[in-house]
Amino acid sequence: MKILSHPAAMLGIVLGFVLLGRVLPAWTLSLATVAASNSLIALGIVVLARTGNVSFGQGLFYAAGGYGVALIANSWGLTDAVAQVMIGAVCGGLLGLVIGPLISRYTGIFFGMLTLALSMVLYGALVKTTALGGSDGFNVGRPTLFGNVFTDPREADFMLYSVSVIATGLAGVAATVYFRSELGLMSLAVRANNLRVEYLGISANRIVAINFVIAAVFAGASGALSLMAQRHIDPQFAYWTTSGEFVFVAILAGYQSVAAVFVASLALELVRSFSNLYLPNTWQLVLGAFLLAVILFLPLGIGSLWTSTKRKGSEPDAPAPGATVTEPAE
Amino acid sequence: MTPVLAVEGLNKRFGAVVAADNLNITIPAGQKVSLIGSNGAGKTTFVNLVTGYLKPDSGKIELEGRAIGKQSPRDVARLGISRSFQIPQLFIELTAAENVIVAISGTKASPLSFTSPAEAQNRREQALVLLDRLGLRATADRPVSELAGGVRKLVDIAMAMARRPHLLLLDEPTSGVSAEEKFSTMDRVIQAVTQDAGTIVFVEHDMDIVTRYADRVLAFYSGRILSDGHPDTVLKDADVRRYVTGGAR
Ligand SMILES: Nc1ncnc2c1ncn2[C@@H]1O[C@H](COP(=O)(O)OP(=O)(O)O)[C@@H](O)[C@H]1O
Numbered sequence: 218m219k220i221l222s223h224p225a226a227m228l229g230i231v232l233g234f235v236l237l238g239r240v241l242p243a244w245t246l247s248l249a250t251v252a253a254s255n256s257l258i259a260l261g262i263v264v265l266a267r268t269g270n271v272s273f274g275q276g277l278f279y280a281a282g283g284y285g286v287a288l289i290a291n292s293w294g295l296t297d298a299v300a301q302v303m304i305g306a307v308c309g310g311l312l313g314l315v316i317g318p319l320i321s322r323y324t325g326i327f328f329g330m331l332t333l334a335l336s337m338v339l340y341g342a343l344v345k346t347t348a349l350g351g352s353d354g355f356n357v358g359r360p361t362l363f364g365n366v367f368t369d370p371r372e373a374d375f376m377l378y379s380v381s382v383i384a385t386g387l388a389g390v391a392a393t394v395y396f397r398s399e400l401g402l403m404s405l406a407v408r409a410n411n412l413r414v415e416y417l418g419i420s421a422n423r424i425v426a427i428n429f430v431i432a433a434v435f436a437g438a439s440g441a442l443s444l445m446a447q448r449h450i451d452p453q454f455a456y457w458t459t460s461g462e463f464v465f466v467a468i469l470a471g472y473q474s475v476a477a478v479f480v481a482s483l484a485l486e487l488v489r490s491f492s493n494l495y496l497p498n499t500w501q502l503v504l505g506a507f508l509l510a511v512i513l514f515l516p517l518g519i520g521s522l523w524t525s526t527k528r529k530g531s532e533p534d535a536p537a538p539g540a541t542v543t544e545p546a547e
Numbered sequence: 548m549t550p551v552l553a554v555e556g557l558n559k560r561f562g563a564v565v566a567a568d569n570l571n572i573t574i575p576a577g578q579k580v581s582l583i584g585s586n587g588a589g590k591t592t593f594v595n596l597v598t599g600y601l602k603p604d605s606g607k608i609e610l611e612g613r614a615i616g617k618q619s620p621r622d623v624a625r626l627g628i629s630r631s632f633q634i635p636q637l638f639i640e641l642t643a644a645e646n647v648i649v650a651i652s653g654t655k656a657s658p659l660s661f662t663s664p665a666e667a668q669n670r671r672e673q674a675l676v677l678l679d680r681l682g683l684r685a686t687a688d689r690p691v692s693e694l695a696g697g698v699r700k701l702v703d704i705a706m707a708m709a710r711r712p713h714l715l716l717l718d719e720p721t722s723g724v725s726a727e728e729k730f731s732t733m734d735r736v737i738q739a740v741t742q743d744a745g746t747i748v749f750v751e752h753d754m755d756i757v758t759r760y761a762d763r764v765l766a767f768y769s770g771r772i773l774s775d776g777h778p779d780t781v782l783k784d785a786d787v788r789r790y791v792t793g794g795a796r
């Protein structure tokens with residue numbers, strides 16, 4: 218397992234997945250595209266969660282990336298897929314730079330509620346902005362790649378799939394390196410005890426702000442990918458249920474493994490499409506049951522299936538079998 | 548010579564409780580000072596005031612001639628005061644070595660890196676040296692959640708030492724350590740610590756430890772200093788025997 222987490226090996230795996238797209242049936246390809254682009258924003262939530270803070274409003278940056286790219290595409294005709302992903306990342310990141318330093322002063326439920334509130338402010342503003350199509354949003358044209366226009370839908374799908382897998386894969390490699398870095402370890406320290414971090418002469422807020430900006434960059438890029446797939450944008454990008462689904466993926470994944478985020482995102486998309494197919498109108502029910510099962514059987518997320526048990530110390534020790542002592546009656 | 552720590556007219560109240568009552572203390576470099584006093588006497592409050600966690604109601608705190616009474620714990624740490632805690636404050640899901648590595652990377656002058664591994668070889672070696680000084684090498688790779696209370700105290704002290712502080716404050720370093728191990732623990736702590744920080748303030752309840760390791764004792768009683776001086780003198784003081792040591796000696 219260790220060799221697989223070497224950056225070069227990970228790049229190889231990413232490439233392997235791109236090639237796999239050549240043989241996947243069409244419906245799997247679009248499902249995998251969605252899963253990859255959702256992984257990217259969920260990965261950002263995991264990056265932030267490693268400081269102990271959960272954002273319930275990543276839709277804010279998702280929408281910032283999506284709307285930013287859509288507006289630039291429509292006004293300047295910039296349709297290149299790679300450029301669009303980068304613009305999305307920049308839009309998300311810039312907004313993150315504004316909000317991160319302010320919000321990093323808060324922790325726990327206040328932090329989560331503030332992110333949620335900010336995303337709903339944007340949602341409300343977008344709905345009221347008729348210039349941006351209000352609640353209907355607006356359409357954008359097909360993305361191109363390095364000057365190539367894809368008229369064959371199969372080729373267009375494969376291009377989108379490749380860009381999504383590569384963008385998300387590169388983010389995954391970067392996150393793996395980051396998790397092991399000085400800042401990565403410091404993030405876990407902030408999560409465990411932010412006061413002690415301060416006593417060691419380090420600003421815990423700064424660490425949170427840095428992770429927040431990374432999460433915003435990933436969310437913005439993910440918004441761009443999603444825009445390309447739908448070729449349409451509307452305020453739903455910023456809505457709280459959108460954000461909620463990404464938090465859902467992050468919870469499924471746990472915060473210990475990057476690969477787990479992709480697995481969780483793919484699992485969610487599979488559950489979604491199969492429940493739509495075989496159990497129509499029960500999607501929420503199936504989803505709830507699925508989450509419940511993961512929380513019960515894998516409380517540290519899907520990643521705990523293959524990461525070492527070393528860090529399990531964060532969970533309260535399970536009582537040894539038979540250790541329950543009943544008080545003797547007086 | 549400027550003293551390492553100078554405290555003048557320091558006051559702190561919590562409602563009706565006077566936790567620091569006009570404290571005047573000057574600690575020259577190189578001294579090993581023990582704070583004694585019953586529970587609630589104000590020892591931890593003093594440590595909290597000096598490290599910037601609590602802000603004084605009035606009074607001055609100076610580190611090497613520089614006023615620090617309004618600084619945050621982070622700034623105070625950067626200026627050269629480190630502390631350990633009565634209840635160890637660790638990163639519970641990390642290993643002992645990782646805890647110390649976090650402390651060491653906090654001392655870096657340049658910003659923390661996004662890419663270079665936290666456990667770079669030299670950093671890990673530095674951490675192991677610190678742990679070794681406290682006899683903790685064998686526990687380096689165990690999560691601190693699995694370690695006993697006394698061992699956690701030592702990890703906490705190792706972290707405090709990472710910055711090579713000018714002044715080190717240890718809040719009850721031997722509580723939670725078994726009676727047989729108290730002396731060996733304290734031997735290690737004092738030896739380890741004197742390599743870096745000449746000046747140490749430690750809160751201690753065991754008078755045998757106090758007489759053996761302190762050059763000077765400050766006896767606290769309800770926020771005031773009852774007696775201040777050489778251990779022999781202070782521990783013989785009638786008020787100290789009455790209010791602090793309970794006439795045990
Ligand atoms: N943060 C606080 N809020 C309210 N009261 C406090 C606080 N910290 C300490 N005290 C009170 O101040 C007094 C001194 O406490 P402390 O300094 O912890 O004593 P010691 O460390 O000597 O046992 C006690 O009466 C304690 O209850």
Ligand SMILES: [Mg+2]
Nearest residue numbers: 590591592633
């Ligand atoms: Mg105390």
